[in-house]
Amino acid sequence: MSGCPYFEKKHLLFKNKPSTEESQDASQAGGEDSKGRIIYGDYLQLDKITTAQVLQSELQGNKIHDEHLFIVTHQAYELWFKQILFEIDSVREIFISGHVRDERNMLKVNTRIHRIVMIFRLLVDQFAVLETMTALDFFDFRKYLISASGFESLQFRLLENKIGVQDNLRVPYNRRHYKDYIRGDDTETLLDAEQEPTLLKLVEEWLERTPGLEVDGFNFWERLEINIFDGLNAEEKKIEKMPESEEKEKLMAELVKQREHFTSLFDEKRHDHLVSKGERRLSYKALQGALMIYFYREEPRFQVPFQLLTSLMDMDNLMTKWRYNHVCIVHRMIGSKAGTGGSSGYHYLRSTVSDRYKVFVDLFNLATFLVPRHWVPKLNPNVHTFLYMAECCDSSYCSSEDSD
Amino acid sequence: MSGCPYFEKKHLLFKNKPSTEESQDASQAGGEDSKGRIIYGDYLQLDKITTAQVLQSELQGNKIHDEHLFIVTHQAYELWFKQILFEIDSVREIFISGHVRDERNMLKVNTRIHRIVMIFRLLVDQFAVLETMTALDFFDFRKYLISASGFESLQFRLLENKIGVQDNLRVPYNRRHYKDYIRGDDTETLLDAEQEPTLLKLVEEWLERTPGLEVDGFNFWERLEINIFDGLNAEEKKIEKMPESEEKEKLMAELVKQREHFTSLFDEKRHDHLVSKGERRLSYKALQGALMIYFYREEPRFQVPFQLLTSLMDMDNLMTKWRYNHVCIVHRMIGSKAGTGGSSGYHYLRSTVSDRYKVFVDLFNLATFLVPRHWVPKLNPNVHTFLYMAECCDSSYCSSEDSD
C-alpha cells in the first residue's frame, strides 16, 4: 500500500529490542537507515522486484513496448502463486501436525483458504490487463521468446500438486508428461512435493473423523440409509394409489431411477470403483463426513467445517475459471491453429478446463444426493452434547501459537 | 500466464539470429538451456521475484504468518507501479518528441492510457485481498516495521509527479513535505523527474494545437461565445413574455446565474486567477481545445482525441478511488486515533482524497459549461476538410516505428 503510513512509530512501546545478532540479520535483509529504522524500499527488496524486467526484444536490438507488460503480468502471477503456496503449506502444516484437532485452529484454516479464494478472484480479473495487448502486439515479440513457455512454471505445478491434482488424470501435452517441461533441479522440488500429503488427502482424513459417523455412536450413515429408503418406499406407495395414467408411469420410472441412484450411494464397492476411475476422489468414509456436515451445517459444531467445504469449492471453481480465462486469452493471442507437435496450445489448454482438474469435485457432486430435510436423521440432545467434545483445548496451545 | 504455451517454437522462421555478442547478453539476462532456448523462470527472473519475501517478524524470532501477505501485496503494487511508469513515460515520450503530430501515434497513446486505467482498476480490487488480514493480525507484526512506511514509496511519488500532481497543492504530512520521507539518492530521482514535462503539461500543449481554434480560421471560441449569448438572450425574451409569477421570477434568477457563469468562461483573466489558486490546471487555450473536442467528438478527426480525454478522466477517477480504498483499509487496520506527530495517518490520507489531487479536474468541470447542441457552431464542409490536414504522414514513419 503505497503512501501507507500505518506502520508509524506508535507501538514502539511493545517492541522488544532485537539482540545485536538479530539486528544484523535484520539490517542485511531488511535494510535500515542511520537511525536504525527499516526503509520501505529495502523492506520490500524493491531493488530486486523493480529491476527484474529485461526485454528479450530489447536485448536483440528491437525493443517491443508490450513485452514489458507481458513480463510484469507473468511476474505478478508468480508473486501471487508464491503467496498461495505459502497459505496452502501453512494449512497443510496445521492438518499434518494434528493442530486441526484443536478447533481453535479452524479459524486460521478457514481464513487462509478464503484468502486463496480472494487471490484467485484477483488473478482471474488480472487477465483484463493482459487483454489490453492485441495479437498484433504480441506477434511483434513472441519470436524472441522461442520456446520459453509458461508451461514451465514450477510454482503452478507445485500448486496443482499440493492441492491434489492427480497425476493420472492430467492431460499430456504433445504426448509428453508435464514434468518433461520442468528444468532439472526443479524436477526434484516437484518430486519432493509429491511425497507430501496433498490438501485433498488431508481434508479427506479430517472428514473421516467427523463426529457422528461412529458405528457405535450416532451412526449417521446407517440411519440415513434407513430414512432414505423409507422415504422412497412411502413415495412408491403414494404413486401406486394414483389412477393409471401417463403421469403415473413417469413418476414411477423416475422413482426407480432415484432408488438406483441412492442405492449406489450406499454401495462401498461401487464407490471404490468410481475412485479407481478418477470419478470420485474422497474415501467412502470421508464422503459420509462431508454429507453429514452438509445436512447438519447449522449445528454450531458444523458451521465452521461447512464454511471450509464451501471455500474449498470456491477455490476449485476459481482455479477452473482461471484456466478458462487463460484459454480465452491464448485463443486471442495465437488463434486456434494446431501447433507443430500435434495438438495446439489452445486445444491442450481447453482440455484442462475439465472436471479431471477439479480436485474437490465430490463436494460438487454431493448435490445429487440431497434429500428433503425431514428425511435427515434427527440429532437428540445427547448428540448435541457429544458434538462439543472435540473442542477441548490442549494446554500447550498458547506456547505453540504461530509455529505453523 | 502459467501453463501458457503460446510462445512455442512456431515462429522460428521469422527469428533473426542474434549476433554472438547480443546472444551473450541474452543468455546473461534471460537464461538459456543447453539448446539455447530461453527458460521461463530465467526470463522472468523468478529467482529475484520469489525470494524477495523476508519477514521482519521472523528475523526477530517471532514469525507472524500474515506479514507474508503484507509484503507480497505491497510488492504487487510496486510491480504494477513500475508498469504504469513505463506506460506514462512512453506516452510522454511520444508527446515530447512531437510524434503525436503524426496522428498514427494516437492509437498507441490511447491504448497505453487505457492500459493504465485497467491496471488501476485491478489495483483497486487488490485491496480485497489485503482485507483478508484483520486489524488483529496486523497488530501482531506492525511493531517490527517501526517506521518503514508506504509513505516512502518512491514509485508512487514519481507516478504522481509525472502525471502532474502539483507540488503546491499537496497536503503536507505532519507538517513535513513528502520528500522528507524519501531516501537520499531517491530524492535525486524525484528532483530529476520534476524537471521533465508532466503528462498534464504535454496534454495541455496538445490541446492548445486543436485544429479549429485559430482566430484567423474557424475561430471556434469567438463563434461559441456569440452563440451562447445569443441563446441566453433568446431565453430571456421568452421568459419576459411570461405572465408575472413565482415561476417566472425563478427562471429569471436562474438565467442571471447562467449568464454570470458563462461570462466567467470567456474571461481569460478570471481563468488565470483560478489557475493561480489551483482551481483550474489547464491553460485558457487548452481549455478551449478540450471543449471543442467535447462538442465535435463525433467528427472523425476528434473521435480518437475524445477517447483520450475520456481515458484521462478514467485514470484520474481510478487514482482517486485507489486513494479512497486505501483510506478505508487504513481505518480498518489502525483505527482513526491521531498519531504522535499530530495528524493521524488515517486523517492525512483522507485529505488526499480531494480534487487537489485530481490532475485533470478541468475535464470534469467542463461539464458545467455544456450547452444545447443547436448552440454549438456549425462546421461547414470547408472546415470538415481542414480537419483532416493534420493526418498527413511523415515519410520517416516506418523506420522509427517502435523507437519510443
Next chain:
Amino acid sequence: MSGCPYFEKKHLLFKNKPSTEESQDASQAGGEDSKGRIIYGDYLQLDKITTAQVLQSELQGNKIHDEHLFIVTHQAYELWFKQILFEIDSVREIFISGHVRDERNMLKVNTRIHRIVMIFRLLVDQFAVLETMTALDFFDFRKYLISASGFESLQFRLLENKIGVQDNLRVPYNRRHYKDYIRGDDTETLLDAEQEPTLLKLVEEWLERTPGLEVDGFNFWERLEINIFDGLNAEEKKIEKMPESEEKEKLMAELVKQREHFTSLFDEKRHDHLVSKGERRLSYKALQGALMIYFYREEPRFQVPFQLLTSLMDMDNLMTKWRYNHVCIVHRMIGSKAGTGGSSGYHYLRSTVSDRYKVFVDLFNLATFLVPRHWVPKLNPNVHTFLYMAECCDSSYCSSEDSD
C-alpha cells in the same frame, strides 16, 4: 440465469401437490402452461420488468438513446436494494425474535450479511457501466428529468435507517431534511421503519450478552484493565532504567499518551460522552463484548461471532465505497458547480462519505485498543467449558425452521 436448466423435472418426487386453492394463487402469480408447468417469464414477471423503461425524452418528442441506460441502471440498483432490504429484515427478525440465542441461527445471520456484502461489491462495480455514458450524453436528456432525483429513493433511505444511520448525524441537503424529499405515503413507511430496532441496536444487544463479561463470572473487563495497566507499568520501569537520552524521553512521552488512551477506554462516563456526540455508537457493555470477541476470536465459541463483526465492517466499508463511487460519477456528469439552492449535489454527496455514515465505526476504532497477546487475560479450562453452554438447543427448533 438464462439458459439455466437446473430446475428440471428431477425432483418431482418430493413435490407436495399444492391444494386446489393454493394452485390457483400460484397460477395467478406464477403463470403456468397448459400442463400446469410454471413458465419462466411468468415466474419472473418479466412483463413488468422488461416493459418498465419509458424514456422521458421520447415522450417529449426527442428520444435520447442513453436515457435507456440511465433508467435500467437505476432499476438494477433498486432491484438489488430490494434484495438487501429483504436480507436485512430477515436478519433483524432473527435477532428480534430471540432466535439468535439458538446458535444454529448464526449460520443464517452470517450468510445473509455476507450476501449483502457481495451485493454491495457488485453495486460498486456497476458504476463502471454507467460510466460508459459521458457528461455530454447525459446533458442531452437531463433537462427532461427536471427535479426527479435519486435523492428521493425510498429504498435507499430505508436501508440506511434499518442498518442504523443516525438521524442527527445526517448532513442536511440544501438545509432541508432528507424526508422532505420523500413523497407523502412513503414518508409513513419511513416513519414506521424508524420505530423498529436498527441492525446496529440489535447487534449491540447481542454483544452485551457476550459470555464472559459477567462480573460474577470470568469478568473479562476487570481482568483486562488490570493486565493493561500492569503491562504499562512494566514498560515504564523498563524505560526508567534506560540512560538519559532523547530516545528515552520520547518513549516516556509516548507511554504517557498510551496510558491516557487506555484510561479513556475504561472510563464509562467518557464513553457515554462520546456516544452523545456521535463519535461512538455502541453501549459501553457492547464495546466490551466486541473487544472480547476480538481477543478470543479463535475460541470455537467466538469464531462465528468474529466473522459477523468482520462482515459488518465489510458491509459498512462497501456502503461508504459505494457513496464515494457515486460522488465520482456525479462529478463526471455535472461537474462541481454549486447548485441553485446553495451547496451543489456534488459537494453534498462528498459530505456523506464520512465516518458519520459509518454505522459500525466503533468496530473499526477498536483497532486503537489492541494489546500484545500476553496482556490478554488467559481463559482457564473452566471458562472454556462455560463458553459452550449457550449452545444448548431449544426443542422447538426443528418446527420453526424457516419461519423468518
Next chain:
Amino acid sequence: MSGCPYFEKKHLLFKNKPSTEESQDASQAGGEDSKGRIIYGDYLQLDKITTAQVLQSELQGNKIHDEHLFIVTHQAYELWFKQILFEIDSVREIFISGHVRDERNMLKVNTRIHRIVMIFRLLVDQFAVLETMTALDFFDFRKYLISASGFESLQFRLLENKIGVQDNLRVPYNRRHYKDYIRGDDTETLLDAEQEPTLLKLVEEWLERTPGLEVDGFNFWERLEINIFDGLNAEEKKIEKMPESEEKEKLMAELVKQREHFTSLFDEKRHDHLVSKGERRLSYKALQGALMIYFYREEPRFQVPFQLLTSLMDMDNLMTKWRYNHVCIVHRMIGSKAGTGGSSGYHYLRSTVSDRYKVFVDLFNLATFLVPRHWVPKLNPNVHTFLYMAECCDSSYCSSEDSD
C-alpha cells in the same frame, strides 16, 4: 443512483415545455407531483420493479428465504439483457440504414459495443452473488419451480440470434431444438428476429467495403499474397544455405507447413468450404477487410475500425465467459448427474462453451495469419490520401442526429 441529485432543476432554461398532449403522456408514464415535477419512483416504475418478487415456495405454504435471491438475480439478468438488446438493435439500425457510411456514427457504434462489453463484465461478476446460495438452500425450493427453466429465456435467445449465433451450429438440448422451449407467442418474436440481418452479417458487409481492397485500386489482397510468398521464398533460400543438420531439417519442415497454411489463406474455395462447415463465418472479402484493418490499424482511418473489431472480440469473449460461469454454478447447484431425458443440464451447458457459439471467431483466428511488419504492403502517400475520402459528411447529418 440513489441519493443522486444530479438531475436538479438547473437546466430548466433549456427545457422546451412539452405540449399539453405530450405532457399528459408524460404524466401517465412518468408520474408527476402536484407541481408537475416527475417523481423518481414513478419515473423508474418502481411499483412494477420492486413488487415483482413472488416466491413460489411461499405460495405453496413453505416460504424458503433464498428463493428471493434466485428471483432477483434472474430479474437483474433480464434487465441487463434488455439493455444489451437495446444497444444491439441501435447498432444494427445504424448499419442497416447506411448511417455507418458517415464515419461520424462510428463513435456511437464503438461506444455502444463497448457498453455491452462492460455490461457483460458485470454479468459475469454477478454470479458471485448467486454463489452465496448453497446447493442445500437451492434444494429447498427447486421442487416448486418444476420445469420453469432459464432455458426458456426469450431475451437471451434473441440476443444470441441478433448477434449471430448460427442455428445449425447450436447444440440441441435433449435432442430438441431450443425453440421448443419457447412459448407460442414468443416463438413468433424469435422467428421475426431471425429474418433481420444479424450483427455478424452487418459487420461482414461493412468489412467488405474496407477502402483499399479494390482490385483496381490499392489491391491489398494481391499485394499481400505476393509479399508473403516472396518472404517465404527468401526464408527458404536462407535455410538452404545452412549446413545439413537436424535443425535445418526442422526449419525446412516448419517452412513447408507455413507455406501450406498461407496458401490456404488465399484459396477462396477452401474458405467457402470452411464457411459451409461453420469453421469460418465471414465472407472471403470481409476476411480481407479485417486483415487489412489489423495491419494498418495505426492509420487514422483505421484506428476506430480496429477498436470496433477489438470490442467485438471482447464481447464474444465475455459471452463465452458468462456461459462458463453459468456452467460452474450449475455444477455447484445440481452436480453433474445426467438428467431424466438423457444429457444433464450441466453437460448440455458445457457443450455450449464452445467455439461454435463464438460469433466473431474469425477475428480470433486471424492471429494465425499475422506476418512480420516488413511483409505488409506499404501504403504510398496517394493511398494515405484516398483513405480519408470516406469521411466526407452528408449534409443531412445534423437533422437526423439521434433518430436511431
